Amino acid sequence: xxxxxxxxxxxxxxxxxxxxxxxxxxxxTPALMVILPQYPVATLLGTTKLPSMSGTAFAAWRYTRHVRxxxxxxxxxxxxxxxxxxxxAYCVTLIDNSITKPVIFFVLLGVAAYTYFxxxxxxxxxxxxxxNTQLLLGLLFGFIIGFYDxxxxxxxxxxxxxxxxxxxxxxxxxxxxxxxxxxxxxxxAALCFFGSTGHVLLQFAIPMAVCNVAGAYFGTRLALLRGNxxxxxxxxxxxxxxxxxxxxxxxxxxxx
Numbered sequence: 001x002x003x004x005x006x007x008x009x010x011x012x013x014x015x016x017x018x019x020x021x022x023x024x025x026x027x028x029t030p031a032l033m034v035i036l037p038q039y040p041v042a043t044l045l046g047t048t049k050l051p052s053m054s055g056t057a058f059a060a061w062r063y064t065r066h067v068r069x070x071x072x073x074x075x076x077x078x079x080x081x082x083x084x085x086x087x088x089a090y091c092v093t094l095i096d097n098s099i100t101k102p103v104i105f106f107v108l109l110g111v112a113a114y115t116y117f118x119x120x121x122x123x124x125x126x127x128x129x130x131x132n133t134q135l136l137l138g139l140l141f142g143f144i145i146g147f148y149d150x151x152x153x154x155x156x157x158x159x160x161x162x163x164x165x166x167x168x169x170x171x172x173x174x175x176x177x178x179x180x181x182x183x184x185x186x187x188x189a190a191l192c193f194f195g196s197t198g199h200v201l202l203q204f205a206i207p208m209a210v211c212n213v214a215g216a217y218f219g220t221r222l223a224l225l226r227g228n229x230x231x232x233x234x235x236x237x238x239x240x241x242x243x244x245x246x247x248x249x250x251x252x253x254x255x256x
Contacts, residue, residue: 003035004207011208015055015215019062020223020231021176022157022183023238024052024212026245029153036204043201045153046194050205053187055212056157056180062220063177070134073168074178077138078185081146081160085189088150109243137167142182149186150193155242157183161235172231176223 010031018024025048032044039047141163149156160179164170170178194200223231 004204006035007031007204007208008211011051011055011211012215014051015059015212016219017215017238018052018055018157018212019059019180019216019219021172021235021238022159022161022179023155023242024055024157024215025153026155026238026241028052028208028212030245032204036201039201040199042194042197043199046191046197046199047201047205047208048153049187049191049194050200050202051208051212053184053191054209055216056183056187058213059216059220060177060180060184062217062224063180066224067174067177069174069178069181073134073138074181076135077142078182080139081142081149081182082185082189084143084146084148085150085186086193088147088152089190089193091147091151134168138163141167146182146186146189149183150190153190155238156186158235158238158242172235173223173227176231 010028014024014026014028016024017027028048028051029045032048033041036044142160145156145159145163148159157179160182161172161175164175164178165172168175191200223234
């Protein structure tokens with residue numbers, strides 16, 4: 001019961017963060033590994049997917065009631081992201097983290113610097129890409145980020161938001177809303193893979209899902225009330241937290 005209560009508290013915080021700018025996995029995944037160290041890593045990763053998907057789905061529903069979206073673009077990107085996430089989940093034991101994590105760390109370092117120094121980042125730009133260009137960029141980056149989500153996970157929602165801002169010219173609010181819908185597909189893909197191989201602990205995943213949805217409710221409410229400026233600052237904070245997480249992982253890989 002103590003384990004469930006702690007994990008529910010963590011899931012609430014993860015749902016709150018994830019609903020605004022993604023990155024809830026930064027809190028939820030390490031907590032599961034600390035609180036339930038007796039289970040295999042694959043089982044813990046699979047268990048995180050149900051609460052993550054539940055909170056993301058609720059946040060997406062809340063956003064769609066207030067924000068207009070390009071449903072055609074989102075649907076096509078979601079399909080490629082789903083495929084990428086399936087492949088990533090399959091490859092999770094085949095690719096050495098000592099290679100991927102340093103690369104991701106330096107990518108995040110660049111994202112943090114660009115977000116901090118570019119004060120207009122995440123504001124409406126009026127950029128006009130053709131429909132085909134938007135679709136091609138979305139499919140390319142959707143598959144890549146989906147693969148990352150299946151392979152590693154934490155921060156994928158943040159990367160989807162970055163994709164919509166840099167490639168489509170979206171503001172933070174519309175980017176976050178679109179990213180949530182695509183993130184549902186990547187979580188579903190990983191959940192299907194891990195569930196089919198028996199790597200989901202439902203006794204923990206179900207109560208965590210309820211709390212994740214509760215956190216998502218308050219997160220989307222705050223994001224819709226405060227708008228782009230607040231989301232930009234929150235985005236920068238999550239990127240920095242993601243960097244710290246990967247810096248710690250790199251330290252353990254190379255120096256311990």
